[in-house]
Structures are given as structure tokens and as C-alpha cells.
Amino acid sequence: MTPLPLHPSVLTDPAYVVPAVPDAPLGGVAWLRASVVRFSRDEAHRRRRRLAVAELARIDPADLRRQAASGAGGPVEILARALGLPSDSDCDADTDARTDTPTVTDIAADVATVARCYQPHMPVTDAADRAVDRLVRACGGIPDEATANRIGLLVQACDATKALAANLLSGRTDPPVPRTRRVGPDGILVEVDLAETFFGLGPHACPGRPHAIALAAGQAAATTRKAGAGVGAERLCPYEASDTTTAAAVVVRDGDTDVPGGSPVSPPAT
Numbered sequence: 293m294t295p296l297p298l299h300p301s302v303l304t305d306p307a308y309v310v311p312a313v314p315d316a317p318l319g320g321v322a323w324l325r326a327s328v329v330r331f332s333r334d335e336a337h338r339r340r341r342r343l344a345v346a347e348l349a350r351i352d353p354a355d356l357r358r359q360a361a362s363g364a365g366g367p368v369e370i371l372a373r374a375l376g377l378p379s380d381s382d383c384d385a386d387t388d389a390r391t392d393t394p395t396v397t398d399i400a401a402d403v404a405t406v407a408r409c410y411q412p413h414m415p416v417t418d419a420a421d422r423a424v425d426r427l428v429r430a431c432g433g434i435p436d437e438a439t440a441n442r443i444g445l446l447v448q449a450c451d452a453t454k455a456l457a458a459n460l461l462s463g464r465t466d467p468p469v470p471r472t473r474r475v476g477p478d479g480i481l482v483e484v485d486l487a488e489t490f491f492g493l494g495p496h497a498c499p500g501r502p503h504a505i506a507l508a509a510g511q512a513a514a515t516t517r518k519a520g521a522g523v524g525a526e527r528l529c530p531y532e533a534s535d536t537t538t539a540a541a542v543v544v545r546d547g548d549t550d551v552p553g554g555s556p557v558s559p560p561a562t
């Protein structure tokens with residue numbers, strides 16, 4: 293019988309650590325896993341987390357929301373553009389013409405391929421290894437920690453944000469990412485339930501929460517508009533905030549292009 297997932301409080305317990313990933317030579321999914329904040333511990337985690345937080349601090353969630361609501365692409369495309377991808381170093385300096393440069397659509401396709409193999413318990417495909425190498429080039433071609441964590445942001449954003457947008461549209465309140473994993477003090481891998489805390493808790497809690505909510509709300513608004521819902525049609529969808537006692541809500545409106553990113557508008561009844 294599969295054991296029940298643990299309560300999310302273990303995410304704040306230092307005895308429970310993220311699953312270890314082995315060191316890996318440059319390139320491919322193994323290198324990505326070994327270099328991102330998501331699967332790091334201790335000092336490497338703190339250093340990489342600073343990189344990810346600094347990248348995100350330069351991106352205004354309200355801007356992401358406007359872009360998503362105006363139909364400028366899916367969450368990964370919009371985030372990639374906000375991160376300045378594809379990198380300028382892919383430009384031919386003399387002509388300013390792009391040389392074999394991927395579009396944000398190419399980048400999003402590669403990110404989706406990588407996302408399927410990102411978690412350490414998932415098998416890695418050759419296609420995902422090649423996709424990581426193309427993403428490194430799209431990020432400027434230097435396979436360092438900054439590049440890995442930039443790719444990590446896109447991969448983290450990929451499926452979860454789409455799932456949240458789908459939930460907003462359908463009025464569902466289940467978690468976009470139902471579970472995460474930790475290794476307990478006895479060395480045993482355990483699952484942790486995220487139903488009460490969609491964006492995690494503790495040192496690995498999601499640093500992209502406002503960006504995710506903004507992208508998902510904008511995306512849901514764009515879909516609503518495409519479906520021809522009347523102006524003013526409004527869906528108030530509650531979802532859990534980053535702790536278990538506060539709930540927040542996000543409004544998705546037809547024609548929603550200027551609502552600040554992810555601002556809670558009214559707490560649902562508890």
C-alpha cells in the first residue's frame with residue numbers, strides 16, 4: 293500500500309531534505325538538476341536561491357499578467373521574453389540579424405520537453421538532453437549556475453502555471469502541484485501533501501508565486517475572452533495562500549488587461 297503523503301509542516305523541518313542529485317558534467321538534464329536551486333541543499337541552495345530571486349525581482353508580475361491577458365503567448369513564452377530571451381548574444385553583431393536564433397515558441401517547446409524529465413525520479417530522454425543544450429544557447433551559451441537557474445525558472449513555471457490557469461477557468465481549487473518529495477531523517481523518500489499550501493513552505497517555498505498567479509490569471513482571462521464571455525463576466529476563484537490560515541482569491545475578468553498581478557481581492561469564507 294502506498295503510504296499517505298506527509299503534512300506540509302515537514303517542509304520547514306531541517307531533518308527533511310530535498311532528494312539528492314549527483315554531480316554531473318556540463319550539459320543535459322543531469323547537469324541542469326545538479327545546478328538548480330530546486331534540488332540543492334545548504335550553501336549551494338542559498339546561493340542559487342539568491343540568483344533565482346534576483347532574476348524574478350526584475351520582473352513585474354503586473355506586466356506578466358497584462359501580457360498573458362492580451363494573448364501574447366503561454367506562461368513560458370511570456371516569462372522567457374521577460375527574462376530577455378532569446379539572449380542578445382545570439383545576434384550577429386555586424387548585421388544585427390538573428391543567427392539561427394530560437395523563437396520564444398521554440399524555447400517553450402524545449403522547456404516542456406525538459407519539464408517531463410526534470411524531477412530526479414523521472415527517466416531522462418535524449419530529446420530532453422538536447423533541449424537543455426539548446427536552452428543554454430538561447431540563454432547566451434555559457435553553461436554556468438546563472439544560466440541553469442534561469443532555465444530552472446522556466447521549467448518550474450511550465451506545467452504548474454498552466455495547471456493553475458486551467459483550475460481558475462474551471463473553478464477548481466485543487467493544488468496545481470499536488471505533492472512534492474523529501475528524504476526523511478531515516479533516509480527514506482517521502483511524499484508531502486501540497487493541498488493546503490500550493491506554493492510550498494520553508495526554504496524551498498516557491499519564489500515565483502506572484503509571477504505564477506499573475507501569469508495564470510492573465511492566461512485565464514485571455515481564454516475567457518476568446519471563448520466570448522460577456523464583458524464583466526467574472527470568476528472569483530479562491531486558492532490557498534502560502535500558509536494554511538490565510539486564503540486569497542484572484543479575479544479573472546473578461547477583458548482583464550490591467551489588474552495588478554495576483555492581488556488578493558477578497559478572502560473566501562473559511
Ligand code: HEM
Pocket residue numbers: 303329330331341344348371444445446448449452453456468469472473486490491492493495496497498499500501503504505508
Ligand atoms: C501555479 C504555479 C506554481 C506552483 C503551484 C508552484 C509551486 C511550487 C512549489 C510547491 C515549490 C516548492 C517545491 C518543494 O519545496 O519541494 C516551488 C518551487 C519553486 N518554484 Fe514554483 N510554482 C509555480 C510557478 C512558478 C513560477 C512561475 C516560477 C518562476 C517564475 C517558479 C519558480 C520556482 C522555483 C525556482 C522553485 C525552487 C525554489 C527552491 O528550491 O528554493 N514557480 N514551486
